[in-house]
Amino acid sequence: MALTVQNQRRAGKVALMIGLILGAVFAAGPVLWMLSSSFKSNTQIFELPPRLITDTFSFDAYVAIFTDPETMRFFLNSYIVAGAVTILTLLVAIQAAYAFSRFDFRGKRILNVIIVSVQAVPPITLLIPYFGLMVALGLYNSYPGLILTYMVFTLPYAIIMMTGYFNTLPKELDEAVRVDGAGSMTALWRVLVPISIPGIVSIGIYTFMIAWNEYLFALTLTRTIDMRTVPIGIQLLMGQHSYEWNQIMAMSVLGSIPVLILFLFFQRYFISGLTAGSVKS
Numbered sequence: 547m548a549l550t551v552q553n554q555r556r557a558g559k560v561a562l563m564i565g566l567i568l569g570a571v572f573a574a575g576p577v578l579w580m581l582s583s584s585f586k587s588n589t590q591i592f593e594l595p596p597r598l599i600t601d602t603f604s605f606d607a608y609v610a611i612f613t614d615p616e617t618m619r620f621f622l623n624s625y626i627v628a629g630a631v632t633i634l635t636l637l638v639a640i641q642a643a644y645a646f647s648r649f650d651f652r653g654k655r656i657l658n659v660i661i662v663s664v665q666a667v668p669p670i671t672l673l674i675p676y677f678g679l680m681v682a683l684g685l686y687n688s689y690p691g692l693i694l695t696y697m698v699f700t701l702p703y704a705i706i707m708m709t710g711y712f713n714t715l716p717k718e719l720d721e722a723v724r725v726d727g728a729g730s731m732t733a734l735w736r737v738l739v740p741i742s743i744p745g746i747v748s749i750g751i752y753t754f755m756i757a758w759n760e761y762l763f764a765l766t767l768t769r770t771i772d773m774r775t776v777p778i779g780i781q782l783l784m785g786q787h788s789y790e791w792n793q794i795m796a797m798s799v800l801g802s803i804p805v806l807i808l809f810l811f812f813q814r815y816f817i818s819g820l821t822a823g824s825v826k827s
Contacts, residue, residue: 584608584796591791607796616771617797620779625804626689627764627775628757631696635704635753636746638697643708644734648720661702669699670762677766687769695763700753711745712738747812755805776801 578598583591585603611617646654676695677686685691715738723733739746761777768774774782780797783790 580795580798584792584799586792588789588791591795604792607790607792608800610790610793611796611800617779619772620774620776621800623689623773624758624775624801627692627696628754630689630693631700631757632750632754634693635697635700636750639701639704639708639749640739640742640746641734642701642705643712644730644738646705646709647712648717648730661705664698664702665706672698673762673766676763680767686767687773689773691767692764692775695767696757696760700756704749704753707749708742708745711742715741744814751805751808751812754808758801758805 582598582600584607585605586600587604587606590600590604645651646658680686680691680695683691685694719737720730720733723737724730728736759777760775761781764775764778765781768778776797780794780801783794783797
């Protein structure tokens with residue numbers, strides 16, 4: 547009987563490992579094919595039978611991207627927009643979350659409902675209203691227009707997450723700072739923020755990913771080539787009569803690198819930050 551139970555446990559572990567391996571292959575397969583195709587010519591990509599590793603590696607796609615000023619402008623625009631959205635979102639979210647976590651004020655409950663409600667609205671339903679608003683404000687086809695639009699979608703999540711994180715920190719920390727004669731802002735920036743780095747990093751990475759990968763609003767709220775971002779630049783490589791598949795794959799690889807680097811360098815902060823606000827001590 548004991549041997550049978552042991553065999554069942556081993557079979558379960560083997561089945562679990564097989565499932566995890568298949569899942570990893572399913573998830574990594576498209577990424578590996580994208581990376582491989584970026585070093586091929588268009589004819590090699592469609593050769594039969596298909597090969598993941600080709601005999602000759604070609605850097606023509608990367609050379610074409612790095613030597614094209616318009617393409618490099620796409621990356622510059624994405625860095626400017628995503629970086630500004632991340633910094634501004636964190637600055638506003640940290641202070642708003644501190645207020646929600648530490649103070650009771652009139653309208654607090656209503657503001658909480660509004661923040662949660664914004665998260666529940668599908669972004670596509672706001673596309674036409676935001677287009678009209680940006681045109682009316684003179685922000686169409688500009689960095690401020692994209693930045694303000696993205697912040698509407700990143701701020702609610704950031705405020706909710708940071709509020710949950712601050713709720714796990716004892717209020718005695720604030721009181722100790724006030725006893726020493728300092729104010730609330732000193733308690734926030736000198737005490738709470740340094741020990742909230744995991745939460746701030748996780749929210750920052752999430753915000754950067756949203757702004758970096760966004761396509762629909764970047765397409766609608768910009769008009770000229772010099773204001774397009776990386777997702778739009780990839781789409782522009784799909785011509786009317788031919789697709790530059792190797793350049794599309796190479797640009798996709800280059801577009802994935804910033805987020806990958808952020809996650810690799812801040813992985814431990816990211817994981818701990820996502821789980822820190824789930825349990826209140």
